[in-house]
Amino acid sequence: MKIIVGNWKMNGDEALAHEFIDAFDNIDTQNTVVICPPAELLAYFKGFKYSVGAQNCSYANSGAFTGETSPASLKKMGCSYVIIGHSERRRLFSENNEMLLAKWKNALTNGLTPILCVGESNQNDWNNELTRQLDIFSGQDLSHTIVAYEPVWSIGTGEVPSNERITQSLQFIKKTVGNTVTLYGGSVNIGNYKTILNQDDVDGVLIGSASLKVSEFSEIVKY
Numbered sequence: 619m620k621i622i623v624g625n626w627k628m629n630g631d632e633a634l635a636h637e638f639i640d641a642f643d644n645i646d647t648q649n650t651v652v653i654c655p656p657a658e659l660l661a662y663f664k665g666f667k668y669s670v671g672a673q674n675c676s677y678a679n680s681g682a683f684t685g686e687t688s689p690a691s692l693k694k695m696g697c698s699y700v701i702i703g704h705s706e707r708r709r710l711f712s713e714n715n716e717m718l719l720a721k722w723k724n725a726l727t728n729g730l731t732p733i734l735c736v737g738e739s740n741q742n743d744w745n746n747e748l749t750r751q752l753d754i755f756s757g758q759d760l761s762h763t764i765v766a767y768e769p770v771w772s773i774g775t776g777e778v779p780s781n782e783r784i785t786q787s788l789q790f791i792k793k794t795v796g797n798t799v800t801l802y803g804g805s806v807n808i809g810n811y812k813t814i815l816n817q818d819d820v821d822g823v824l825i826g827s828a829s830l831k832v833s834e835f836s837e838i839v840k841y
């Protein structure tokens with residue numbers, strides 16, 4: 619059994635949400651399927667046959683945090699997962715390790731399964747960059763967390779690390795934070811998902827652009 623997560627990012631609309639809900643009603647798979655649409659589309663996913671996740675959450679529960687969404691309200695909206703620390707959040711919105719640790723804790727406290735993203739921007743420094751991102755989680759229990767290895771240079775570029783590097787990185791993550799579920803993400807598509815999912819330690823995949831195409835994503839979830 620694998621975990622297949624679709625990250626729609628800031629894409630999609632009500633029509634696409636309905637297209638997915640209708641199509642997935644007729645899809646049967648043993649895999650865990652999670653769609654993470656933009657927050658304003660979450661309401662359309664009420665009654666979705668598979669799981670729904672958010673792309674971000676606040677480290678706070680309520681109060682003067684303009685523009686933020688608490689994990690408790692995401693849970694009420696039907697989410698059971700939340701992506702934490704996607705490289706776009708780290709890079710474009712200056713989310714640092716301390717913030718991400720606080721978000722991670724708050725997600726878990728409110729009953730959401732965090733999908734924590736890590737990944738290097740410089741291929742030659744992969745293990746040091748991963749260490750810098752994971753250090754803050756040392757001593758924490760990540761057994762109810764999913765860690766997604768997403769090399770920044772692979773996201774949206776069509777470039778994928780070698781099979782050996784994927785396995786090596788996921789093993790490195792498991793060794794650093796203890797027992798956790800590990801996904802690979804970055805340019806996963808209809809042409810490469812089988813090879814990637816066949817690799818040791820790949821418990822699933824986190825998919826960006828290919829998760830917006832119902833024909834591709836529905837094929838992948840049937841792995």
Ligand code: PGA
Nearest residue numbers: 773774804805825826827
């Ligand atoms: P991609 O995005 O599949 O479009 O490369 C993956 C991600 O950003 O999670």
